[in-house]
Amino acid sequence: MLAETICSAVSAAGLGIAAITAYRKRFLAAARITAYSLVPIGLVLTGAVEWAVDTAFSPTAWVGFGLLGGAWLLFMTTRAVERRSMGARKESAALEPGASQPSLGAGGPAAGRQTKPAKPAKGAQPSKSKAAGDGDDFSDIEAILKKHGI
Structure with a gap:
């Protein structure tokens, strides 16, 4: 009964504040x-x-909320332990001498690296663009732009 009275009073006060706000032309x-x-x-x-x-003052409801919290805590704890144990398994498997290593390809670790682009001949003009680098990456584009006078 008291909660209903308090809610009704809060609603009445809010409607009064809304009326004052509307009087000040702040309709939104x-x-x-x-x-x-x-x-x-x-x-x-x-x-x-x-x-x-009724729920807030019921001991049975509080016991139920406590059990739900305990179940959630157990669930999260088991997930954390499972994740840690899986991480330890992966690390121990990687440290074992018989464990298979990922293949690096036919050329070994250096096969994935790129080589430096070839230097232009002595008679060739160096690239004007520093973003293009020393290679012939943008030489076709530069030729087209020069052809159009840009």
Whole structure:
């Protein structure tokens, strides 16, 4: 009974604040305040406040919440232990001498590296663009631009 009275008073105060806000020509804010102030009275009329009060003061409900929290804690603990043990298994498997190593290809570790581009001949002009580097990456583009006078 007390919770319903408090919710009704909060709604009435909110509607009063909304009326003052609308009087000051701030209609969007007044509409938002009105929406917020109608929520507590709506909860009273649907019976949600009575249910929440009965749940809050029920020892059986608190035991149920405690059991749910304990189950969640056990679940999260087992997941953390499982993740740690899987990480330890992966590390120990990698350290074993008989463990298969990932293949690096026919050329070994150096096969994946790129070689330096060939230096231009003595008679050739160096590239004007520093972003292009020493290679012939943008030589075709430069030729087209020179052809059009750009």
